[in-house]
Amino acid sequence: MRYHVAGSGPVCVAHSGGPGIEWEYLRAPLLEQHLTMVYVEVVGTGESGRLADARDYTMPTYTRFLHAVVTDLGLPQVALLGHSHGGFVVQQYALEHPDLVSALVLYDTSPVTGEEFWTSALTKLQEFADAHKAEHPEVETYAAKLSSPIGEFDDDGATDVLRTIMPAYVADYWGREAEFAPLRQAIRITAAPSRGEGPPFDVREQLPSITAPTSVLVGDRDFICGTRWADMMHSGIPGSRLVVFPNTGHLGHVEVPVEFAEAVVKFVGSS
The missing domain is CATH 3.40.50.1820 (Alpha/Beta hydrolase fold, catalytic domain)
Known part of the structure; x- marks a missing residue:
């Protein structure tokens, strides 16, 4: 450690x-x-x-x-x-x-x-997508990506999923993109712990x-x-x-x- x-x-x-x-x-x-x-x-x-x-x-x-x-x-x-x-x-x-x-x-x-927690998260993520899909159509893929079994990816694939959906994790990503984009590019996840x-x-x-x-x-x-x-x-x-x-x-x-x-x-x- x-x-x-x-x-x-x-x-x-x-x-x-x-x-x-x-x-x-x-x-x-x-x-x-x-x-x-x-x-x-x-x-x-x-x-x-x-x-x-x-x-x-x-x-x-x-x-x-x-x-x-x-x-x-x-x-x-x-x-x-x-x-x-x-x-x-x-x-x-x-x-x-x-x-x-x-x-x-x-x-x-x-x-x-558990199920109730993840159902709530996916519902709210879909609400986020509905609110932003007109200007950012890629958000319609976010719920599917969050539901992806991260443990089935290698580290680079898992990191790509995390970086893709990162705008949903902050309140105003596109309004403050200059601030948040460096974090989006730097954040990394290791896939194995999801297994x-x-x-x-x-x-x-x-x-x-x-x-x-x-x-x-x-x-x-x-x-x-x-x-x-x-x-x-x-x-x-x-x-x-x-x-x-x-x-x-x-x-x-x-x-x-x-x-x-x-x-x-x-x-x-x-x-």
């Missing part, structure tokens, strides 16, 4: 999404001005190790490898920030290792996946057992991990805080970086 350290201040370990999206997209320079950010190079991606059997990319695997990073840091407690699939991992970790988590930031994520086998993620009944101070961050126009799921986590985790970023999609740290950094730094610094 590799991880990357930048900045100074209280330690915050950041786990990227996917599964399999390489960590660089989640880098947040404004956070590094106030926090020591530890970006996990998730198992199976980048220069971290690969599993011998791709079926083993499961939640127990991700939490075990996250624990290896936290242990290696040698600190009594750390803050955890999980984005999207990374939010699944840090929720599970907070349930398994409550004594090691000083603060929990659940960023554009959900307490559950993991296991039950759908679901910690809804366990949310009341999360004891770490928790902040739930969500963009109000996030089609995949939007306010429905954020409200579910907020109502389920005792004492949690909810921050909704207006006119923002799935990548608030890029779309509204100042507001995102203020929300995270204020919360982690006070926890």
